[in-house]
């Protein structure tokens with residue numbers, strides 16, 4: 001059994017521990033928090049016996065084989081590197097790190113240390129994405145892709161009052177592209193590879209990060225647009241248009257309803273009877289990688305996603 005300790009005690013770690021209960025290969029070793037009180041509260045909620053407030057002590061523990069890093073994005077690199085150097089496998093929340101160069105460092109260090117570095121990108125492991133991929137051959141030559149994810153963050157209200165909030169803090173790699181646009185970029189790269197070129201535009205909020213953005217991504221014979229926002233809300237679906245049919249789907253992070261519309265108007269609908277809270281699948285994959293599966297393809301998707309994010313950030317106006 002692989003024993004995993006958690007870093008970060010926000011809602012996502014609670015979701016992670018819930019999902020962990022459904023995974024047979026990994027169990028919770030304990031909880032790290034910067035605060036003793038928060039660590040105790042989380043450990044009580046999780047039924048965990050061990051807590052740490054000293055990260056090095058947690059990383060030195062022989063009771064810990066792996067760590068789940070769910071701290072703000074700007075802290076991931078430093079914490080993941082420390083964990084790798086301590087010989088721990090690392091499941092790091094999306095985006096793994098802010099830049100491709102930083103991820104390359106983690107890849108090299110993980111290889112030297114003989115451990116797995118793995119990004120918890122929900123849609124890459126979700127059965128809804130597998131269902132979407134299986135439908136693509138029905139579409140004929142794919143020409144247009146449009147991926148959208150907009151969800152207004154309650155924390156934006158704090159930004160509007162001038163308060164500093166991690167997820168909108170440029171020093172912690174906050175902002176819409178890193179937080180929510182990354183799902184669109186990762187799915188694009190996963191399904192179609194790295195774009196030949198990107199151009200991007202965004203809306204900057206008071207804290208200095210992007211609150212919303214749009215990207216045009218060019219491929220030979222195909223154009224994709226990505227739309228994402230943390231300051232507005234939208235239920236608009238995403239779609240992939242081929243010369244023979246178009247598939248429309250509801251959630252980029254977890255597709256649950258997929259509708260194929262053919263040129264004659266005929267429709268086929270596929271529904272997945274699964275909760276959109278689907279961290280189980282990425283955790284199961286992490287377990288398989290620790291047990292010996294080759295992580296190269298998983299890691300390359302993360303690297304290519306971050307290279308595309310680098311290009312988007314460089315071209316953003």
Ligand SMILES: NC(=O)c1ccc[n+]([C@@H]2O[C@H](COP(=O)([O-])OP(=O)(O)OC[C@H]3O[C@@H](n4cnc5c(N)ncnc54)[C@H](OP(=O)(O)O)[C@@H]3O)[C@@H](O)[C@H]2O)c1
Nearest residue numbers: 008009010012033034038070071072073075093094095166
């Ligand atoms: N997969 C998903 O569906 C999903 C959903 C939401 C978020 N996420 C990802 O999860 C990560 C955390 O996001 P979040 O919005 O939950 O972040 P957050 O609330 O700002 O911080 C998460 C935790 O990190 C610790 N922390 C806070 N500020 C820190 C700092 N300056 N330095 C070190 N540790 C700090 C805190 O734990 P302690 O006080 O206990 O140390 C906090 O509970 C991000 O990478 C995000 O992209 C993923």
